[in-house]
Amino acid sequence: xxxxxxxxxxxxxxxxxxxxxxxxxxxxxxxxxxxxxxxxxxxxxxxxxxxxxxxxxxxxxxxxxxxxxxxxxxxxxxxxxxxxxxxxxxxxxxxxxxxxxxxxxxxxxxxxxxxxxxxxxxxxxxxxxxxxxxxxxxxxxxxxxxxxxxxxxxxxxxxxxxxxxxxxxxxxxxxxxxxxxxxxxxxxxxxxxxxxxxxxxxxxxxxxxxxxxxxxxxxxxxxxxxxxxxxxxxxxxxxxxxxxxxxxxxxxxxxxxxxxxxxxxxxxxxxxxxxxxxxxxxxxxxxxxxxxxxxxxxxxxxxxxxxxxxxxxxxxxxxxxxxxxxxxxxxxxxxxxxxxxxxxxxxxxxxxxxxxxxxxxxxxxxxxxxxxxxxxxxxxxxxxxxxxxxxxxxxxxxxxxxxxxxxxxxxxxxxxxxxxxxxxxxxxxxxxxxxxxxxxxxxxxxxxxxxxxxxxxxxxxxxxxxxxxxxxxxxxxxxxxxxxxxxxxxxxxxxxxxxxxxxxxxxxxxxxxxxxxxxxxxxxxxxxxxxxxxxxxxxxxxxxxxxxxxxxxxxxxxxxxxxxxxxxxxxxxxxxxxxxxxxxxxxxxxxxxxxxxxxxxxxxxxxxxxxxxxxxxxxxxxxxxxxx
Amino acid sequence: xxxxxxxxxxxxxxxxxxxxxxxxxxxxxxxxxxxxxxxxxxxxxxxxxxxxxxxxxxxxxxxxxxxxxxxxxxxxxxxxxxxxxxxxxxxxxxxxxxxxxxxxxxxxx
Numbered sequence: 001x002x003x004x005x006x007x008x009x010x011x012x013x014x015x016x017x018x019x020x021x022x023x024x025x026x027x028x029x030x031x032x033x034x035x036x037x038x039x040x041x042x043x044x045x046x047x048x049x050x051x052x053x054x055x056x057x058x059x060x061x062x063x064x065x066x067x068x069x070x071x072x073x074x075x076x077x078x079x080x081x082x083x084x085x086x087x088x089x090x091x092x093x094x095x096x097x098x099x100x101x102x103x104x105x106x107x108x109x110x111x112x113x114x115x116x117x118x119x120x121x122x123x124x125x126x127x128x129x130x131x132x133x134x135x136x137x138x139x140x141x142x143x144x145x146x147x148x149x150x151x152x153x154x155x156x157x158x159x160x161x162x163x164x165x166x167x168x169x170x171x172x173x174x175x176x177x178x179x180x181x182x183x184x185x186x187x188x189x190x191x192x193x194x195x196x197x198x199x200x201x202x203x204x205x206x207x208x209x210x211x212x213x214x215x216x217x218x219x220x221x222x223x224x225x226x227x228x229x230x231x232x233x234x235x236x237x238x239x240x241x242x243x244x245x246x247x248x249x250x251x252x253x254x255x256x257x258x259x260x261x262x263x264x265x266x267x268x269x270x271x272x273x274x275x276x277x278x279x280x281x282x283x284x285x286x287x288x289x290x291x292x293x294x295x296x297x298x299x300x301x302x303x304x305x306x307x308x309x310x311x312x313x314x315x316x317x318x319x320x321x322x323x324x325x326x327x328x329x330x331x332x333x334x335x336x337x338x339x340x341x342x343x344x345x346x347x348x349x350x351x352x353x354x355x356x357x358x359x360x361x362x363x364x365x366x367x368x369x370x371x372x373x374x375x376x377x378x379x380x381x382x383x384x385x386x387x388x389x390x391x392x393x394x395x396x397x398x399x400x401x402x403x404x405x406x407x408x409x410x411x412x413x414x415x416x417x418x419x420x421x422x423x424x425x426x427x428x429x430x431x432x433x434x435x436x437x438x439x440x441x442x443x444x445x446x447x448x449x450x451x452x453x454x455x456x457x458x459x460x461x462x463x464x465x466x467x468x469x470x471x472x473x474x475x476x477x478x479x480x481x482x483x484x485x486x487x488x489x490x491x492x493x494x495x496x497x498x499x500x501x502x503x504x505x506x507x508x509x510x511x512x513x514x515x516x517x518x519x520x521x522x523x524x525x526x527x528x529x530x531x532x533x534x535x536x537x538x539x540x541x542x543x544x545x546x547x548x549x550x551x552x553x554x555x556x557x558x559x560x561x562x563x564x565x566x567x568x569x570x571x572x573x574x575x576x577x578x579x580x581x582x583x584x585x586x587x588x589x590x591x592x593x594x595x596x597x598x599x600x601x602x603x604x605x606x607x608x609x610x611x612x613x614x615x616x617x618x619x620x621x622x623x624x625x626x627x628x
Numbered sequence: 629x630x631x632x633x634x635x636x637x638x639x640x641x642x643x644x645x646x647x648x649x650x651x652x653x654x655x656x657x658x659x660x661x662x663x664x665x666x667x668x669x670x671x672x673x674x675x676x677x678x679x680x681x682x683x684x685x686x687x688x689x690x691x692x693x694x695x696x697x698x699x700x701x702x703x704x705x706x707x708x709x710x711x712x713x714x715x716x717x718x719x720x721x722x723x724x725x726x727x728x729x730x731x732x733x734x735x736x737x
Binding site for chain 1: 656659660663668729730732733734735736
């Protein structure tokens with residue numbers, strides 16, 4: 001039996017090995033070799049995680065690798081924290097990651113830089129594992145920045161297109177705003193606790209009284225970091241643009257794993273958040289607002305991946321709403337099921353795009369359910385799951401969140417249910433427009449190869465039965481996942497919600513009935529549609545506002561970009577041309593003109609030099625005599 | 629040795645100062661004013677030896693042999709210096725026409 005410490009080290013080390021070997025050998029490796037190696041290493045990492053998971057005794061194990069920073073009283077070890085929370089995230093990251101790696105072999109096989117792609121994908125897996133496994137904020141932060149840079153690289157993977165480069169840059173800058181929050185939060189926590197280790201911070205924080213201003217500040221800053229990474233209001237505009245990357249990237253990074261980093265961070269420091277009720281309220285309402293925002297905008301997108309991107313934004317909003325009411329395990333459960341069905345949706349979308357030779361506009365799709373049968377069926381399962389149709393996984397996870405929210409704030413519950421109806425509407429709009437009706441494009445659709453469809457099927461099975469992980473008590477389950485996580489997550493607040501079984505049944509029936517109604521409504525509008533609404537400019541005003549994404553990009557352009565431009569130009573015309581240039585160039589000019597005058601002394605006349613020397617000696621002598 | 633010191637002490641110390649100052653001034657004036665390099669070098673020697681004279685005199689009057697030691701150092705340095713000076717002089721005579729110090733004016737700006 002391999003020791004648990006070694007296994008825990010191997011989990012992130014294997015993808016790193018893959019990233020390095022494929023990265024350096026990218027000119028030698030064939031496309032299939034690079035893809036195979038990358039998949040195998042992440043797969044092995046998954047096996048290690050599984051072994052760790054089944055050998056886990058429920059406690060918290062710190063795997064100390066080395067002392068990283070030792071300055072004065074500051075001791076930051078480079079260590080991994082293996083507990084039920086990080087183990088669960090490891091399983092999701094490596095498990096879904098393996099499937100997406102395998103799928104990428106098929107999806108990317110024609111790309112000239114396929115080896116680079118797999119190296120970056122492996123590097124991403126490594127960074128994400130570092131993020132979830134770190135035993136202190138700083139190790140997590142390395143992973144945090146690592147996934148940021150990988151996201152940038154992969155969004156701009158097809159770098160010859162300037163649009164894609166801008167998208168990558170936007171993601172990077174938006175994330176940077178959030179990262180500032182995280183860095184400041186770390187500084188604040190370190191000042192207060194003198195350590196950044198999760199276990200020690202949590203232990204010491206227990207001595208604080210709820211609502212302590214320091215904790216509120218730190219948690220708000222942490223949440224700012226989380227909004228950046230997890231695409232919440234106000235830092236969400238990068239995620240839809242991030243769809244510029246290859247579709248497996250969208251699936252892996254922008255749906256299944258990286259965007260859940262913010263959720264993970266909040267859950268990891270749940271002790272702090274529990275002591276800051278003010279922050280929790282903000283999280284709840286940011287989450288609810290984002291869920292509604294994503295769902296409304298998703299209705300009007302015509303790019304298949306953009307619809308899914310806004311859907312991701314919306315679903316992440318649900319998760320944050322759960323965290324806001326303290327239902328951490330419900331949030332983590334939704335992270336898990338969402339990883340299954342959203343990865344499946346993205347990979348299915350990728351399969352459709354692949355089938356149509358790169359077409360992403362759903363107005364040019366339709367009728368694909370016969371030509372791409374497997375893709376259609378798996379996509380259907382994922383759509384039902386995300387809409388929350390029982391007994392698919394999304395029903396259980398979304399219902400968990402809704403029930404917890406209802407206990408805390410009925411208003412938030414109502415908004416979330418409305419967003420759930422919108423979710424069903426835009427998802428079935430997508431499904432009907434893509435797979436039903438008649439084909440409106442010009443390409444020749446064909447089903448994708450097995451290397452792409454097999455991951456789809458696996459994910460479809462997981463999306464269908466994933467709900468079994470956390471069956472609530474009212475259905476005779478034992479909330480297995482919640483009990484697993486209970487050792488790592490402070491189970492407080494709404495986790496012990498006092499809803500009676502009948503209330504819970506009623507809530508479930510209500511949301512399910514509304515969703516089914518919405519699906520029927522979607523069928524009547526989009527089921528057999530052949531023509532489609534045009535550009536946002538042609539719509540009436542309220543519709544146009546939503547279709548143009550609530551003008552959020554335009555708002556940021558007006559509030560931040562333009563003033564920033566003005567400021568830059570002002571600094572250029574005043575600071576640069578009037579101040580900096582005269583100062584720097586003026587110094588040089590002054591030295592030059594002095595030298596021009598001084599060099600006349602260098603006449604070449606030896607007698608003159610001699611005279612100068614004598615004069616100097618006499619002056620020195622006189623000076624000495626007089627000063628004594 | 630003693631009678632040398634006695635002989636030096638026959639003349640009052642001020643006279644040595646005056647003589648030394650006079651010699652130094654003549655040397656300095658010659659070095660600055662004359663254009664013939666040979667004369668300039670001779671004047672430099674004169675200045676050095678005026679200092680030597682003063683050192684010997686003071687050494688005798690104070691009974692301190694350190695002054696005489698210093699004289700030997702100065703003579704040694706003067707010998708070395710004059711070697712280099714005369715070598716430059718010879719080169720100047722060969723490469724330029726004459727030994728005028730104003731011919732050495734190419735090292736400028």
